[in-house]
Amino acid sequence: MATQPVPGGLTPTRSAALVAVGTGLVAALLVLWLSKSAVAASGFLGAALVIGGGVLAWRMLARPAPAAEARVDWSLAHAVSQASVDAVAITDRAGRLVCANDRYEELFAGLPTPPGLPLDADGAAELGAAGRAAWRDGTGHAARLILGQLRLSAEVVRAGDEGDMLVWRFAPIEEEDSAELVARAVSGPLGDRLGGGGIMAALIAPDGHVRAANRVLAMRALGSSDGTVEGRDFTRFLITDSRGLVRFEREGLEGNPLRIVQVPFSDADDAPVLVALLDDEESVTPAIGASAAAHVRSLVSLLPLGLALVDRDGRFVQMNDAFIRAAGVNAAAPPLYPGDLMVREDKAAVADAIRRFASGATHSADMAVRLRSNPEEPVALTIAGARGLGEAAVLLSLKDNSEESRLKREVAQATKMQAVGQLAGGVAHDFNNILTAIIGHCDLMMMRHSPGDSDYDDIQQIRTNSNRAAGLTRQLLAFSRQQTLRPQILQLPDVVSEVSNLLKRLLGETVKLDVSHGRNLGPVRADPGQLEQVVVNLAVNARDAMLQANPRGGGTLTIQTRSISAAEVRRMGRDIMPPADYSALIVTDTGTGIPQEVLPKIFEPFFTTKEVGKGTGLGLSTVYGIVKQSGGYIFADSPPGEGAIFSIYFPVHAAPATARTTPARPAPKPAESWGSGTILLVEDEDMVRAVAERALVRQGYSVLTAENGEVALEVLEQNGKPDLMISDVVMPTMDGPTMVRQARAKYPDLPILFMSGYAEEQLRRSIDLDNVSFLPKPFSVQQLAEATREALAGR
Structure with a gap:
């Protein structure tokens, strides 16, 4: 960029000429005024013009050639600035x-x-x-x-x-990690110079592992220069004798005692610590403490128990790491007094106890206190007087019972679920008896009415609603793990594939279904129909959650199957799931998730977060029961800000998987199941006994009835052996299996058909009898007739 000249300026030559002409003009005017002679004035003026022109001519002839204006070579400046690695700019005065x-x-x-x-x-x-x-x-x-x-x-x-x-x-500005600088210095020439002065130095990470060390420390710790100490636990290289003297573990108790100096060069909680080790051959006192009190403090810091020392004024002197963890203390800002850890209601009692023990009490006492960090869980605080420990006067002991509390909650939850399951099973049994009577009477009434009758539709509606109620009882039995399962050897991807089309219809157009399967899944043993119900229940719950969060946008339901090895199970840290090979079914949604306070309750029966009338609260409890009864494990997680994740793990079955084939359609049963013979019907519920008797009589059988086991044995004595005995399992006075054992003592080949509202699997554990059939309640008249005919045919 060139400099610019100033426009309109006067040169020195022009200025001199103008001065001469101006002077002549003034002189001419003065002469004219004094002499009144124009000729004289004109002469003075002409002389001035001549003189001015001469000066101008002389100046122009004598002036040297003007110098070229100075110019800045900006291309050179730009080239020079380009050589710099920094950003460079130049601005002018403007x-x-x-x-x-x-x-x-x-x-x-x-x-x-x-x-x-x-x-x-x-x-x-x-x-x-x-x-x-x-x-x-x-x-x-x-x-x-x-x-x-x-x-x-x-x-x-x-x-x-x-x-x-x-x-x-x-x-x-190059900002470098100070810890990295120290690490390089310790392991570099500076570390060698420290070693020459007899100082062994190491940089210890917060987890206790060596981040860097000088060569002399590595040589002393390992005994050779071949290995490396980086990445290894620093405490593994040291041992402490009975006097508290610290030595290298490799050198044993005969090695030189060491003095340990810690240099925390940063205030950050996760900052490493620089440790210097000095040989202390002449030391006669413990290297980790110069007095008995210091020795005790060192021991307190090493013990895994939560211990703290308090002085006579009630202030903390020392807290070890276990105490800090148990009390939920912020290590960066530790409290001054023990009362600062407690809730407001417990502060006074703790302060009084500490004052009493600091004044001379020698025994110990236990107190139940609540910590501010977890006010819901009382903890045990042990207080004891301390003597001969310098300024420390009271010893506090606090047990970290967080894991114990968690296990207690899990046991209480499991106990509650078991009790609720037993209640649900009992309720389901009673309901099944009632539903058996309702469905049976509906069947008998429909035999007397044709589809065109006015009452037929009403009877059909009663029967339909009864079947819906029977579905609810099956859910209760599933939760209580008392339903009847028909397990098969199958693959989880096959189950998901079969139910996928149904899921697409259930989810609707706004919810996207994403299914993916892992490789090398092992076979599992479960009831395929019940597993399909598990998938459907989880999918419907996820759909409702996503639509509630985003009615228009819906969301994405992801179903995954994958193989889980025993090593992965160990890494997961699931206490209740033993390490083994599992096939996992994972269902994830994009809803708002499950609140943490609700998460422990979701598998309880009748618990629901839906509006009144929009949920039975049995969906997830049914899932829980099916999974548990199938020998699997289910876990629910809800990360903050994300949807819910249900993870189901089934143990891999040892037998090889067999291909699932579509079962052949059974041959159509005859419209009428007429039969003949004598049947002894034993049932304590009058309504069930009445409808079953009428149904069997209509099928052509001769029926003898008894309301309990003792009466049934009397009927056998009076009437002899029947062709078939149909009995309830659970009855007052004498239950069904006991009655059958006594009957078979006299008639060993007597066929038995048990009927019960409980699950067959549960009952067979207590029934050690051969040649028995089972009919679950509730049943229809047709089902009773078919089961009777099959039991007689198997005779």
Whole structure:
């Protein structure tokens, strides 16, 4: 850029000529005024003009050639600035950007003029102050300017022949981790110099592992220079004798005692610690403490029990790590008094107890207190007087019972679920008896009415609702793990594939179904129909949750199957799931998730978060019962801000999987199941006994009835052996299996058909009888007739 001349300026030659002419003009006017002679005045004027013209001519002839105006070679300046790794810019006196290198343009995404740069916070103002200092003092500085993720420093220098330029230079600030610097120093030449002075140094990470060490420490710890101590547990290299002297474990008790000095060079909780080890051959006191009190404090810090020392004024003297964890203390800001750890109601009692023991009480006492970090769980605080420990006067012991509390809650939850399951099973049994009577009477009435009758539809509606109620009882039995299962050897992907089409219809158009299967899944043994119900129940719950969160957008339901090895189970840390090979079914949704306070209750029966009338609360409890009865494990997780995740694990079955085939359709049963023979019907419920008797009589059988086991044995004595005995399992006075054992003592080949509202699997554990059939309640008249015919045919 060339400099610009000033327009309209007068040169010295022109100025001299004008002065001469002006002087002649003034003189002519003066002569004219004094002499009144125009001729004389004209002479003076002419002389002035001649003199002025001569001066002008002389100056023009004598003037040297003008020098060329000075020009700034900005191409050279740009080339010089390009050689710098920093961003460089030059501005003139008017504040215009006249030159900048490519690094400047790249750094500031263009060519903005300093100090008006796109800096964060008050960077532009700080840079402007540096510019003003440069105009005033010649240099200016601005430190720690922020440009996005970068930290910059700026140096401003006044330059130019006339000092009318500013050179701006911007350099990034290289921030290096202080711990990394120390690590390199310890393992480098500085560490060698420390070793030459007899100092063994190591940088210890917060987890106790060695991050860096000098060579002399590695040599002493390992005994050779071949190995490395980096990444290994520092405490494994040391041992402590009975006097508290610390030595290298490799050197044994005959090695030189060591003095340990810790240098925490950072206040951060996760900062490493620099440790220096010095040989202390002449030490006669423990290296970790110069007195008995210090020795005890060192032991307190090493013990896994939660211990703390308190002085006579009730202030903490020391807390070990176990106490800090148990009390939920912030190690960066530890409390001053023990009462600061307790809830407000327990502070006074703790302070009084500490004051009493500090005053001379020698025994110990236990107190149940509640901590501010977890006020819902009382903990045991042990207080004892301490003597001979210097300023420490009271010893506090606090047990970290968080794991114990968690196990207690899980046991209480399992006990509650078991009790509720037993209740559900009993309720289901009673309901099944009632539903058996209702369904049976409906069947008998429908035999007397044709589809065209006015009462037929009403009877059919009663029967339909009864079957719906029977479905609810099956859910109760599933939760209580008392339903009848028909397990098969199958693959989880096959179950998911068979139910996928149904899921697409259930989820609707707004919810997307994403199914993926892992490789090498092992076979599992379960009831395929019940597993399909598990998938459907979880999918419907996920759909409702996603639509509630986003009625228009819906969401995505993800179903995954994958193989889980025993090693993965160990890493998961599931206490109740033993390490083994599992096939997993994982259902994930994109809803709002499950609140943490609700999560422990979701598998309880009748618990629901839906509106009144929109949920029975049996969906997840049914899932829980089916999974447990199938020998599997189910876990529900809900990460904050994400949807719910249900993970189901079934143990891999040892037998090889067999391909599932579609069962052949059974041959159509005869419309009528007429039969003949004598049947002894034993049932304690009058309504069930009445409907079963009528149904069997209508089928052509001769029926004898008894209301309990004792009466049934009397009927056998009076009437002899029947062709078939149909009996309830659970009855007062004498149950069904006991009655059958006594009957078979006299009639060994007597066929038995048991009927019960409980599950067959549960009953067979207590029935050690051969040649017995089972009919679950509730049953229809047709089902009773078919079961009777099959039991007689199997005779």
